[in-house]
Amino acid sequence: MTGNIVLNISYVDKTFGGLQALSNVNLEIEEGKTHAIIGPNGAGKSTLLNVCVGRIKPDRGTVTFNGEILTGKEPFEINQLGVARVFQTPEIFPQLSVLDNVMIPAFASRDGSFEFNPFTLLSDETKIRDEALRVLSDLGLGDQVNNVSGSMSRGDKRRLELAMGLIQRPKLLLLDEPTAGMSRADTNRTIETLIRIKERGMTKVIIEHDMHVVFSLADKISVLAQGAIIAEGAPDEIRGNPKVQEAYLGGAQI
Ligand code: ADP
Ligand code: MG
Numbered sequence: 001m002t003g004n005i006v007l008n009i010s011y012v013d014k015t016f017g018g019l020q021a022l023s024n025v026n027l028e029i030e031e032g033k034t035h036a037i038i039g040p041n042g043a044g045k046s047t048l049l050n051v052c053v054g055r056i057k058p059d060r061g062t063v064t065f066n067g068e069i070l071t072g073k074e075p076f077e078i079n080q081l082g083v084a085r086v087f088q089t090p091e092i093f094p095q096l097s098v099l100d101n102v103m104i105p106a107f108a109s110r111d112g113s114f115e116f117n118p119f120t121l122l123s124d125e126t127k128i129r130d131e132a133l134r135v136l137s138d139l140g141l142g143d144q145v146n147n148v149s150g151s152m153s154r155g156d157k158r159r160l161e162l163a164m165g166l167i168q169r170p171k172l173l174l175l176d177e178p179t180a181g182m183s184r185a186d187t188n189r190t191i192e193t194l195i196r197i198k199e200r201g202m203t204k205v206i207i208e209h210d211m212h213v214v215f216s217l218a219d220k221i222s223v224l225a226q227g228a229i230i231a232e233g234a235p236d237e238i239r240g241n242p243k244v245q246e247a248y249l250g251g252a253q254i
Contacts, residue, residue, distance in 0.1 A: 012061030094150025
């Protein structure tokens with residue numbers, strides 16, 4: 001039995017020059033679930049996520065979110081509908097403090113723009129600051145809140161970007177390799193955080209290379225290879241699928 005479908009990717013194609021990065025991709029993401037997209041480097045995973053958030057326009061096909069067509073909308077419009085993303089390369093404001101980085105998207109998602117009047121919203125600002133501090137300490141960044149974010153380690157920047165996504169309380173969170181570049185301890189901490197937010201019912205799509213992360217979090221896995229979905233199913237089905245092992249790891253066990 002399938003639940004409510006929140007994100008629907010239908011017949012999506014994308015070519016870059018002569019390269020077919022996505023080929024007839026169809027995907028349904030169920031409400032409250034964590035759906036992992038795995039596949040070898042260059043499979044098209046990041047391209048697919050970028051199509052969902054409006055950064056890349058597909059040549060064909062549509063993406064709908066709760067019945068609303070996202071294709072053709074600008075990234076900020078898609079964000080305002082409740083879709084947040086954490087990119088493969090952290091996109092932070094390097095000259096600002098860690099805390100400010102997390103507060104900015106909270107103002108942006110509340111007001112629909114980065115423009116706000118600080119004088120009328122002081123009480124909200126206090127609440128947002130408290131929430132930002134809570135999210136940061138949840139992710140183990142509580143002792144770095146006043147540091148300049150540009151000087152953080154790569155793994156810490158990735159957790160900061162995750163905090164920037166989480167504070168928006170999105171309906172759908174898209175994560176592109178959230179634990180890449182992290183130590184094992186930070187990876188485990190991030191997994192714990194992602195499990196906690198799953199308990200709160202947030203729908204997530206996660207692209208991930210680390211099989212420990214995938215099998216700790218995913219309810220369902222889709223496998224992308226050379227731009228096409230080659231398999232889909234529960235983690236146990238995917239783990240034992242010879243086609244997946246062949247495409248993903250050249251025959252090695254996963
Ligand atoms: P993955 O995230 O699965 O590693 P990507 O989606 O980043 O794969 O890339 C899929 C393919 O599309 C790769 O061959 C990559 O080189 C190519 N590609 C991605 N983005 C662009 C771009 N903006 N211009 C040209 N080629 C691109
Ligand atoms: Mg990628």
